[in-house]
Amino acid sequence: xxxxxxxxxxxxxxxxxxxxxxxxxxxxxxxxxxxxxxxxxxxxxxxxxxxxxxxxxxxxxxxxxxxxxxxxxxxxxxxxxxxxxxxxxxxxxxxxxxxxxxxxxxxxxxxxxxxxxxxxxxxxxxxxxxxxxxxxxxxxxxxxxxxxxxxxxxxxxxxxxxxxxxxxxxxxxxxxxxxxxxxxxxxxxxxxxxxxxxxxxxxxxxxxxxxxxxxxxxxxxxxxxxxxxxxxxxxxxxxxxxxxxxxxxxxxxxxxxxxxxxxxxxxxxxxxxxxxxxxxxxxxxxxxxxxxxxxxxxxxxxxxxxxxxxxxxxxxxxxxxxxxxxxxxxxxxxxxxxxxxx
Amino acid sequence: xxxxxxxxxxxxxxxxxxxxxxxxxxxxxxxxxxxxxxxxxxxxxxxxxxxxxxxxxxxxxxxxxxxxxxxxxxxxxxxxxxxxxxxxxxxxxxxxxxxxxxxxxxxxxxxxxxxxxxxxxxxxxxxxxxxxxxxxxxxxxxxxxxxxxxxxxxxxxxxxxxxxxxxxxxxxxxxxxxxxxxxxxxxxxxxxxxxxxxxxxxxxxxxxxxxxxxxxxxxx
Numbered sequence: 001x002x003x004x005x006x007x008x009x010x011x012x013x014x015x016x017x018x019x020x021x022x023x024x025x026x027x028x029x030x031x032x033x034x035x036x037x038x039x040x041x042x043x044x045x046x047x048x049x050x051x052x053x054x055x056x057x058x059x060x061x062x063x064x065x066x067x068x069x070x071x072x073x074x075x076x077x078x079x080x081x082x083x084x085x086x087x088x089x090x091x092x093x094x095x096x097x098x099x100x101x102x103x104x105x106x107x108x109x110x111x112x113x114x115x116x117x118x119x120x121x122x123x124x125x126x127x128x129x130x131x132x133x134x135x136x137x138x139x140x141x142x143x144x145x146x147x148x149x150x151x152x153x154x155x156x157x158x159x160x161x162x163x164x165x166x167x168x169x170x171x172x173x174x175x176x177x178x179x180x181x182x183x184x185x186x187x188x189x190x191x192x193x194x195x196x197x198x199x200x201x202x203x204x205x206x207x208x209x210x211x212x213x214x215x216x217x218x219x220x221x222x223x224x225x226x227x228x229x230x231x232x233x234x235x236x237x238x239x240x241x242x243x244x245x246x247x248x249x250x251x252x253x254x255x256x257x258x259x260x261x262x263x264x265x266x267x268x269x270x271x272x273x274x275x276x277x278x279x280x281x282x283x284x285x286x287x288x289x290x291x292x293x294x295x296x297x298x299x300x301x302x303x304x305x306x307x308x309x310x311x312x313x314x315x316x317x318x319x320x321x322x323x324x325x326x327x328x329x330x331x332x333x334x335x336x337x338x339x340x341x342x
Numbered sequence: 343x344x345x346x347x348x349x350x351x352x353x354x355x356x357x358x359x360x361x362x363x364x365x366x367x368x369x370x371x372x373x374x375x376x377x378x379x380x381x382x383x384x385x386x387x388x389x390x391x392x393x394x395x396x397x398x399x400x401x402x403x404x405x406x407x408x409x410x411x412x413x414x415x416x417x418x419x420x421x422x423x424x425x426x427x428x429x430x431x432x433x434x435x436x437x438x439x440x441x442x443x444x445x446x447x448x449x450x451x452x453x454x455x456x457x458x459x460x461x462x463x464x465x466x467x468x469x470x471x472x473x474x475x476x477x478x479x480x481x482x483x484x485x486x487x488x489x490x491x492x493x494x495x496x497x498x499x500x501x502x503x504x505x506x507x508x509x510x511x512x513x514x515x516x517x518x519x520x521x522x523x524x525x526x527x528x529x530x531x532x533x534x535x536x537x538x539x540x541x542x543x544x545x546x547x548x549x550x551x552x553x554x555x556x557x558x559x560x561x562x
Contacts, residue, residue: 042416063419086386088377089419117519121424121462125415147523154522208382213373228377230520233527 010210017207021064021084028071032336035075039102042095045071045082050103056174056183057081057103060112060167061096062119063088065206066227069164069306072337078171079112079335087206087309088228090118096126100135108136108180110187112167114159115143138180140187142166144196144317146255147224147233158226161269161317162194164305165329168338172328190325195252198315199244200225200232200271204308223247227271227308227315241278245285248316253293258318260294265301265329267317272307274314279303282314290318299329305337344442345493347403349550354395354410357545358388364541371534375521380422380534387418387426402441407434407451421519422535425459425472432458445493449483452500456480463518470516470528472535479504479543497547504540511536 014020022040029038029045038045051057060070061083070082080103085091100109109130113123120141127137142159170187178186200222203212206229213229216222221239224232239247258264268283270276279302287297298321306315319325332341361368361384368381394413398405407430415427433455437443443451456476465471482503486496509532516528519535 085419086379086383089379089383090421090423092416092419092423094416117463118419118421118423121421122419124462125424125427149525154517154525155519158523206378206382209369209373209378213378226520226523228520230377230523233523233525 012207014207020207035336042098043084044095044099045074046102047074047080050080051105053105054107055105056107056180057105057109058171058174059096059099059103059109061091062114063090065309066307068337073167073335075335077175077331077333078167090122093122093125093129096123097129100130100137104135110183111137111139113139113141114163115141115156117155138184140184142191144194146195146197146251160227161196161267161306161315162191165194165265165319166190168333169325169328172331193320194317195255196315196317197248197251198225199223200311200313202312204229204311225313227306229308241281242285245282246289249286249289252316252318258295258320262295263298263321264295265299265319265321266297267301269306269315270304271311271313272304273310273312279314286316344444345448346442347406350403350406351399353546353549354391356549357542358392360541360545361385361388368534368538371532371537375524375528375531377520383418383420383422384538387414390417402439403443404434404438404440425463428458428462429455445487449487453480465518468514469518470511470514470533471518472539474511475504475507475536475539478507494551497550501544501547504543508536508540
């Protein structure tokens with residue numbers, strides 16, 4: 001068996017691995033009592049004033065360890081509830097069923113699901129449970145990671161950076177009163193127009209495992225990394241930030257493809273262990289590359305928004321914008337992690 | 343021979359112990375081609391199973407299995423939760439209300455469980471998943487019963503076939519789950535889900551045969 005892990009001292013700001021998620025939820029509730037409330041067993045983070053009568057409820061969820069996604073996006077103009085699983089592990093159907101019931105204001109509920117085998121199956125079981133209780137539930141799946149070949153031979157592309165942008169844009173539409181079908185259609189449009197690719201400089205330690213998920217040499221990087229410390233598709237020697245940005249951006253541009261004259265939202269995301277100064281170095285190179293291709297950045301987001309614990313690295317996401325998606329990106333938002341125009 | 347609720351409970355308890363014992367091993371297999379949490383998740387799930395089974399341990403076989411399924415669905419997460427949860431829910435539904443079950447009923451329930459796993463996960467044979475351990479195992483158990491073998495023998499044959507199926511996942515390229523993201527790099531690694539499924543069937547065979555505990559957790 002080719003197991004390659006090394007024992008590393010668990011040097012983390014936690015009490016025990018078992019209590020980490022609940023301790024963090026309690027911290028969020030205390031820090032953002034004006035925006036959210038939390039429930040335990042099943043664990044759910046809920047918008048303080050949910051359910052809002054007549055508003056489509058937006059529910060997302062996934063493994064913990066990607067903060068601020070998703071709990072940090074609960075609030076005005078974004079999600080109505082988030083279901084945090086164990087670290088890097090999909091939440092369970094009872095969580096999503098409870099979240100759905102808690103935010104259903106009579107206009108139906110949209111589940112926003114990242115394309116991972118476990119997330120899909122748990123959300124499917126939750127939707128079956130919720131529909132059994134009479135709820136109207138749609139689901140949209142994000143699968144924007146170009147590093148994974150989308151074919152019959154894989155579980156399909158992973159949902160990564162576009163998920164954050166989708167939650168914001170669709171949240172704006174739901175806040176403005178769009179109905180469930182309209183919200184679902186918009187969510188699919190956002191996913192269809194977005195692409196991402198990530199890379200890692202280091203691995204990360206899942207607290208319950210207590211050791212790094214994979215080993216990587218000091219002079220190597222992993223291209224096409226996911227957000228769970230799962231290995232990517234290619235291990236190469238470390239390159240400069242400009243070269244890395246160009247590899248990620250050119251792969252994304254060719255995939256959709258993005259064309260001359262397109263207007264895009266460019267999102268440079270940190271994996272959790274990379275300082276903001278380096279993300280701006282990457283953004284600079286992304287901007288230069290896109291300018292050369294005649295693609296115009298009209299909106300941007302730079303920072304740690306969909307992370308992989310303390311992994312160092314970044315991902316680049318491009319979203320082709322139109323008037324509708326631009327309008328809802330710009331719409332007011334007030335959540336623990338994103339706030340503007342409020 | 344008729345299988346009693348007490349024997350089914352003994353199986354679940356034994357398997358919970360094996361999962362706890364093999365937690366690091368399963369997690370290590372998963373770290374190689376997945377996200378390194380299979381043992382941790384399964385252990386959390388089966389510790390929950392033991393807690394939830396305590397108040398119903400004298401109930402019928404169907405209740406024991408369904409309680410196990412619900413506990414797993416609500417505590418494991420990942421893909422393992424819905425898949426193992428569905429396996430036990432379907433197996434339990436097939437044995438609803440039965441205090442004792444016949445050999446054929448038991449194997450039929452395992453088959454119903456497998457069918458649920460395939461529906462939920464949409465995996466085909468040779469996709470490098472738990473289906474690769476469960477499918478040949480249940481086939482072998484049915485054949486053994488058809489040829490007149492006693493249940494102990496049928497379940498030993500099932501565990502042996504699961505072990506073979508588990509080992510046969512090593513040269514396969516993963517086509518489902520997170521391991522599929524690796525493409526060819528998934529080749530050469532044993533599938534963690536097939537491994538936990540093998541351990542489950544070996545635990546069943548060992549507990550029903552009431553043999554003295556033997557090395558049932560090959561870690562090669």
